[in-house]
Amino acid sequence: MDLVNALVALANFVLIPATAYGAQLALGALGVTLIYGILRFSNFAHGDTMALGTAFTILLTWGLQGLGISLGPLPTALLALPFAIALTGLVMLATDRSVYRFYRKKKAAPVILVIVSMGVMFVMNGITRFLIGVDEIRFADGERFLINARAFKEATGLEEGLALRSTQVLTVVTAVAVVALLFWFLNNTRTGKSMRAFSDNEDLALLSGINPERVVMYAWLIAGALATTAGVLYGLDKSFKAFTYFQLLLPIFASAIVGGLGSPLGAIAGGFLIAYSEVAFTYAFKKVLTYLLPDGMAPEGLVQLLSTDYKFAVSFAILIIVLLFKPTGLFKGKAV
Amino acid sequence: MRNIALFAAVGLLVAVEGFTGSWNTALGILNMGLISAILALGVNMQWGYAGLFNVGVVGFVALGGLAPVLISTPPVEGAMAAGGWRILLAMIVGIASIGLAIAINRRAAGRLRVLGILAVLIGGFFVYRAIFDPAVAAVEAINPAREGNLGGLGLPVLLAWPVGGLFAAAAAWVIGKTALGLRSDYLAIATLGIGEIIIAVMKNEDWLARGVKNVVNIPRPVPYEVELQADPGFVERAAGFGIDPVTASTVFVKLLYAGLFLAVLLALIWLSEKALNSPWGRMMRAIRDNEVAAEAMGKNVTARHLQIFILGSAVCGMAGAMIVTLDSQLTPGTYNPLRFTFLIWVMVIVGGSGNNWGAVLGGMLIWYLWIKVEPWGNALMDLVTSGMADGSALKAHLQASAAHMRLMTMGIVLLLVLRFAPRGLIPEK
Amino acid sequence: MSYLSAEAMTGGYGAADILHECTIGVDKGEIAVIVGPNGAGKSTAMKAVFGMLNLRKGRVTLGGDDITALSPQDRVAKGMAFVPQTNNVFPTMTVEENLEMGAFLRRDDIRRTMDQVYGLFPILKDKRRQNAGELSGGQRQQVAVGRALMTEPQLLMLDEPTAGVSPIVMDELFDRIIEVARTGISILMVEQNARQALEIADKGYVLVQGRNAYTDTGAALLADPEVRRTFLGG
Numbered sequence: 001m002d003l004v005n006a007l008v009a010l011a012n013f014v015l016i017p018a019t020a021y022g023a024q025l026a027l028g029a030l031g032v033t034l035i036y037g038i039l040r041f042s043n044f045a046h047g048d049t050m051a052l053g054t055a056f057t058i059l060l061t062w063g064l065q066g067l068g069i070s071l072g073p074l075p076t077a078l079l080a081l082p083f084a085i086a087l088t089g090l091v092m093l094a095t096d097r098s099v100y101r102f103y104r105k106k107k108a109a110p111v112i113l114v115i116v117s118m119g120v121m122f123v124m125n126g127i128t129r130f131l132i133g134v135d136e137i138r139f140a141d142g143e144r145f146l147i148n149a150r151a152f153k154e155a156t157g158l159e160e161g162l163a164l165r166s167t168q169v170l171t172v173v174t175a176v177a178v179v180a181l182l183f184w185f186l187n188n189t190r191t192g193k194s195m196r197a198f199s200d201n202e203d204l205a206l207l208s209g210i211n212p213e214r215v216v217m218y219a220w221l222i223a224g225a226l227a228t229t230a231g232v233l234y235g236l237d238k239s240f241k242a243f244t245y246f247q248l249l250l251p252i253f254a255s256a257i258v259g260g261l262g263s264p265l266g267a268i269a270g271g272f273l274i275a276y277s278e279v280a281f282t283y284a285f286k287k288v289l290t291y292l293l294p295d296g297m298a299p300e301g302l303v304q305l306l307s308t309d310y311k312f313a314v315s316f317a318i319l320i321i322v323l324l325f326k327p328t329g330l331f332k333g334k335a336v
Numbered sequence: 337m338r339n340i341a342l343f344a345a346v347g348l349l350v351a352v353e354g355f356t357g358s359w360n361t362a363l364g365i366l367n368m369g370l371i372s373a374i375l376a377l378g379v380n381m382q383w384g385y386a387g388l389f390n391v392g393v394v395g396f397v398a399l400g401g402l403a404p405v406l407i408s409t410p411p412v413e414g415a416m417a418a419g420g421w422r423i424l425l426a427m428i429v430g431i432a433s434i435g436l437a438i439a440i441n442r443r444a445a446g447r448l449r450v451l452g453i454l455a456v457l458i459g460g461f462f463v464y465r466a467i468f469d470p471a472v473a474a475v476e477a478i479n480p481a482r483e484g485n486l487g488g489l490g491l492p493v494l495l496a497w498p499v500g501g502l503f504a505a506a507a508a509w510v511i512g513k514t515a516l517g518l519r520s521d522y523l524a525i526a527t528l529g530i531g532e533i534i535i536a537v538m539k540n541e542d543w544l545a546r547g548v549k550n551v552v553n554i555p556r557p558v559p560y561e562v563e564l565q566a567d568p569g570f571v572e573r574a575a576g577f578g579i580d581p582v583t584a585s586t587v588f589v590k591l592l593y594a595g596l597f598l599a600v601l602l603a604l605i606w607l608s609e610k611a612l613n614s615p616w617g618r619m620m621r622a623i624r625d626n627e628v629a630a631e632a633m634g635k636n637v638t639a640r641h642l643q644i645f646i647l648g649s650a651v652c653g654m655a656g657a658m659i660v661t662l663d664s665q666l667t668p669g670t671y672n673p674l675r676f677t678f679l680i681w682v683m684v685i686v687g688g689s690g691n692n693w694g695a696v697l698g699g700m701l702i703w704y705l706w707i708k709v710e711p712w713g714n715a716l717m718d719l720v721t722s723g724m725a726d727g728s729a730l731k732a733h734l735q736a737s738a739a740h741m742r743l744m745t746m747g748i749v750l751l752l753v754l755r756f757a758p759r760g761l762i763p764e765k
Numbered sequence: 766m767s768y769l770s771a772e773a774m775t776g777g778y779g780a781a782d783i784l785h786e787c788t789i790g791v792d793k794g795e796i797a798v799i800v801g802p803n804g805a806g807k808s809t810a811m812k813a814v815f816g817m818l819n820l821r822k823g824r825v826t827l828g829g830d831d832i833t834a835l836s837p838q839d840r841v842a843k844g845m846a847f848v849p850q851t852n853n854v855f856p857t858m859t860v861e862e863n864l865e866m867g868a869f870l871r872r873d874d875i876r877r878t879m880d881q882v883y884g885l886f887p888i889l890k891d892k893r894r895q896n897a898g899e900l901s902g903g904q905r906q907q908v909a910v911g912r913a914l915m916t917e918p919q920l921l922m923l924d925e926p927t928a929g930v931s932p933i934v935m936d937e938l939f940d941r942i943i944e945v946a947r948t949g950i951s952i953l954m955v956e957q958n959a960r961q962a963l964e965i966a967d968k969g970y971v972l973v974q975g976r977n978a979y980t981d982t983g984a985a986l987l988a989d990p991e992v993r994r995t996f997l998g999g
Contacts, residue, residue, distance in 0.1 A: 042521040111520040119750035126744025130737045197866045200855040209870035309540040316529035
C-alpha cells in the first residue's frame, strides 16, 4: 500500500505537472528551433511573442465571456485561440516586413539579427504591457478538475490524493495534436518539404526554385501559432504575467539547444528533459521517501535537491553540460 | 566637432532639466547617467572590440552590487563563529569537487570517466549540503529582523568598487571558459542564464546579503546631508549663494558623487583608449573583423575573447558596486534584465559600437530618455485623452498604460538606429 | 550559333576580373567539358554561365534568347540545371524527397521523370527512403545529378561531379552522363580529371588564367601534343 501511495504522490507532484510543463516548453522550443532552422538566428523575442499571443487570447476570451459565449467544461480561451493565432500571425508578418526583411536582404550576420530581435522583444513587451498591463491574470474557466484529490482518496481508499487538472490534460492533448499536425505538414506537404529543404541547404533550395520569401513567411506564421498556443497553455495551467513569459526564454532556449537547434524532434525531447529535471530537482521527496522507507528511517529534512527559486539553474546546468560535451545537441542540430 | 556638439547637447538636456525642474533631479539623472556610461563602456569592450554578445549584464551588475555589502557594512556579531566558517568550508568542498570532476574529465577515459565524474559531483553535492544547510540556518537565526547575514568587513566603501569588479570578473571567467569558442548565439544564451541565476542567488541566499529583505544604510564615501545641514560653516556658505541649506546639502552630496563617478569614468576611458590603440587593441579588432584569418595567423582567438570578456564584465561589476553605493542600499528585487541588460545594449548600439566616446554618449543620452519618456508619455496620453469623457474606461486604460511606453520607445529607438545608422551616433574610427 | 552560347565573358567577384573574353558553347545533346590548371577560372566560367557572377562584358544566350540579365532562379525556369560541387543534396531529407524538391517548380506529374532517374541510377530506387546525408559520396553525387534532372532541363551543368569519388565510381558516373546526353540534354561540366573527361567530350575548352587557351573536340585536344604536354602530363 505504501508503494502505491508513494507512486501516487510522485505522479501527483512530479510526473503530471512536469508532463504538462514539458509539453508547454516543447511547443515554445519548436518555435525557436523553426525560426533558427529557416532564418538562422536565435529569436530573443519569442518569449514576448508568447506573451503577446496570450494577451490577444485573454482579451478575446473576455470579449466572448462578455457575450455570454462559453465552451461548457472547456476553457473559453480555447475558442479564442484560433483568432489570437491569426492576430499573432499578422503581427509576425508585419514585423518581418518592417524589420527582419531588410537584414535578410543585406545578408547580415546572425548576431546582428539576434540584436534586432532584442529590439523587437522590447517593442512587443511594450505592446503587451500596453494591452493588458503587468499584473498576474488567471483566465482559465470551465471545469477545474478531471480527477479531484478528495474524490480520488475516497474512491481508492489511499492516503494520498491524485489531482488531475483539466488544464493539464488539455495541455498534453493540444500539444500532441499540434505536434502531429506540424510534423504532418513538414513531412507531407509541398510547402512543408520546401521549408525542410530550405533549412537543410539554402543555396540548393534556391537552385531548385524554392521561393525564400514564401518559406520565411510560413516560418513566421507557424512560429507565431506555436508561440501563442504554448503561451495560452502555460497561462491556463498556471497564470499569465508578461515578465514570467520573458523568463521562460531561458528554459525554452535550453530545450531547443539541448535537443539540437533546428531539429523539431530535438526540441520536443529537450522540452521534456528540461521540464522533468526542473521539477524533479526542485521537488521535496520527503513524502515519497517516507512511504517507501521502513518506519523510523523516514528522512528528517525535505530531501529537496534545490529550492524552487533555483529552477532556472537546472535548465542552465543541463544547457552547460550539453554545450560542453555535445554542442550540436542530442538530435544533431545545425549549430556548433 | 560633431562629437563635442553631441556631448554638449546631452549636457544641455541635463541643464534644461536643472533650470526648468530641479537641480536635484538633474544631478540624479547625471549621476546614473555617468554610471550608465561606465556600464556601456564595459559592454562596448565586449561587443565593440571583440564582437561578444553578453546578455547577462544584469548578473554582473548585481554581483558587483554585493561588494559594498560585504566590504563596507559592519560585521554581524557572532555570524562567522555561528556558521560563517562552515559556509566557507562548504564552498571550498563544492569548488574542490567541481575541480576534481574536471581533473577526472581530463585524465580518465571511457566508462571510468563518466562514473567518476558523476560520483564526485553527486557525493560532493551531498557533503556540501550537509555542511552548508545547518551553517546557513545558524547564520540566518542571528537577529533575523535586522541582520541574519554574514555582514561585511567594515572597510571603506570605495574599496568595494574594485572588489565588485573582481566578483564579476570571477563569474565571467567561469562563463567564458564554458561558452566562448562556441557560436555567438550560445554565449548569449549562456550569459542570459547566468544573469538569471546570479539574481536568484542574491534574492534567496539571505545569509549572504539578506536577500529580498534588502540591506540598507550601506556606508557612504561622501558626507550625509544632515551632517552638512548641522555644519554652521556649510550653512553659511550656502546662504552666501542664496540657497537654503537643505537644497544646498542634497545638491552638494550629488555633486560629490558626480565627481567620483566622473573620475572613474575618465580613468576607464583613458585606459581603454590606450588599450584600444596598443598592439593588443589592434589585435582584438583584427580578430573581431576576421576570426578565421586571425586564427590562421596563430592568434589564440578564444583566449583573447576570454580576456576581453572578463575585463568588460569587471567594468560592469564595478558599475554595479557604484550603483549600490549611490543608493546606499542593496535591493536584489530591482535587478530587472530589461533595465540592466537590454537597456545597456540600446546605449551601446545607439552611441556607436566600437567607440568608447560613443558608448559614453549613448549611456548618458539613453539614460536621460529612459527617465524622461515616462513623464512625456503621461503628458502625451493626457493630450490624447483630453477630449474623452472623464471616467471612461478607455481613458483610464490609456493613462494607466502610459507608464509602459518607455520599453516600447527604447525598442523603437534601437530598431531605428540599427536600421538607419547602424554605426551609431559616434561611429568607430 | 550553339544552343548555349556564352560569348566573350569578362568579369569577376570583386574589382579584379577573373574571366577575360572567355567563350563557351554547347549544342543539343552534346557534352562540353571545361578543363585547365588550378585557378584557371573553370568553376568561375561555369558560374558566369549560370548567372552567379556579374559580367562586365559579354553575353549569354540559351536557344537564341539573351539570358545575360536573368537571375540563377530564372535560368532554372528557362531550362538550365546546376549541380554544385559540394553541398549538393538536402542531407536530412530522403532521396525521394530530394528528387521531389528538384521538381519543385513543376506542377505536372513528376512520376515519369522520377522513374527515368531511378532507371538511370537504380541504386537510388533501393535507397529512396534513406536520408541523402547517410549515403556514400558516389551515391550522393547521383542524388545531386538526379535532383537536377528532375527539372527536365535542356542544359545540365556539373561542377566537378567526380571530385572525391573512386575511379570505378567515376567511370560509372561518366557513363551515366553520356546516357543523359543521348536523351538530347546538353551537358556542360568542369572537370579535374581532364583526360577521362575529354575522352567523353564532344567539345573541350582549355582555360588558362580565365582565357580560352585551346578549343576543339575532345578527341582533337587529346591528340594535340601541346595540350598533352602542358595539361595532361605527357
